[in-house]
Amino acid sequence: MDNLRKRTALFFEGNGEYRKTGHYIDIFLISLIMINVVAIVLESIASLAQQYKHEFLILELGSVIIFAIEYLLRLWSCVERAEYKSLDCGNFQRRLKYLLSPLALIDLMAILPTILMMFITFDLRFLRVLRLLRVFKLTRYSRAMQLLLQSFRDESSSLLAAFFIMAVVLILASCGIYLIEHAVQPDKFGSIPDAMWWAMATLTTVGYGDVVPVTALGRFFGGVITLLSMGMVAIPTGLLASSFSEQLRKRRIMFSDAVHECLHDGELDGKLDDAQLEHLENLRCKLGLSKQEANKAVKYQLSARTKNLYCRHCGERQD
Missing domain, CATH: 1.10.287.70 (Helix Hairpins)
Structure with missing residues (x-):
């Protein structure tokens, strides 16, 4: 399990033998973020939102699933990263420190609006603005x-x-x-x-x-x-x-x-x-x-x- 976690960390960091694979994953995530931003902007046009309602919904759900998987894997494997592995504390404290880091908070904001929509009623215009925060995920790349x-x-x-x-x-x-x-x-x-x-x-x-x-x-x-x-x-x-x-x-x-x-x-x-x-x-x-x-x-x-x-x-x- 530790070996798998270490390989996952290397995979997302793009180091060692996973450098090329990590580079391809970065390109895929960057493309997905840009597609999301364009889709959110186009969805603000009432005629397009009504005509392509199902397509926008499928893109949103698929993107949230991918971003959520990425977020959870990064959270799970962060204890193998050098800056957290050197800390004199347990894995829980290391993950908590990662959760409070700027990049982790940005990753959380990318999926949080859609998840909250399932439990709380939001104004759709306000929700679109929150979803546009996904553009800040580009900070990582x-x-x-x-x-x-x-x-x-x-x-x-x-x-x-x-x-x-x-x-x-x-x-x-x-x-x-x-x-x-x-x-x-x-x-x-x-x-x-x-x-x-x-x-x-x-x-x-x-x-x-x-x-x-x-x-x-x-x-x-x-x-x-x-x-x-x-x-x-x-x-x-x-x-x-x-x-x-x-x-x-x-x-x-x-x-x-x-x-x-x-x-x-x-x-x-x-x-x-x-x-x-x-x-x-x-x-x-x-x-x-x-x-x-x-x-x-x-x-x-x-x-x-x-x-x-x-x-x-x-x-x-x-x-």
Whole structure:
């Protein structure tokens, strides 16, 4: 049973001998998720929903069964994954920790709406919105989404500070425009909460135009807020962009270090055995690096090793 559970974990992680099979399963699940998203969007059209009612129902039930099987198998085999196997606790605690992980919660949201529909009466429009959350399952297979989520985690404190500053500016802008415009436009700026709609649209540079200042002072104040908003929006954008780039750099360095260790441990100069190549390929897939990036790192480490093996003056091999 333990051997079967371990093979199941390798199967879903796409490691070892199951790498190709796991890749095909990932493609199948990605395709199924995209088909579901398209079907949910089309089902919102009343004529199509009525005409293809049974087809939509069969697709929904089939998808939920597949997603549920995937969820249960991942839950059962998660104790064999390295990050959970190393925990000093029982299998129940390991599975509980996995259940609370972001990816596991996303997998649960993919099947929960349909399961709840069997026991609780839902508004169908609300149910469709919940089912659209399945698109977040692509996070498991998308390198860009994984990098973005990691960027949010790493920059969480900085982002909170930036959003706090934006909240303060939002309140100040709302108070300012309220004092200037409430006497002229009591229907639009009759209170500070009403003025917050204009402040939010202006600070986010959206500018809907449904609520605008009409006095000269109000327009001048609105212009100042608009100029200020450009810098405010750039703060979280800059933080995420730099963190995204840093995550890419860290993954490349991690893979490069792994190549260096494999070459250092190898007995043959400039060659990697099958086990090392398998390890590097699994690491490449886990880090989400392209084959081009991986080959570049290998070539660089091979070149650096060759320079260290031979004297740059006489060309003789150094012991």
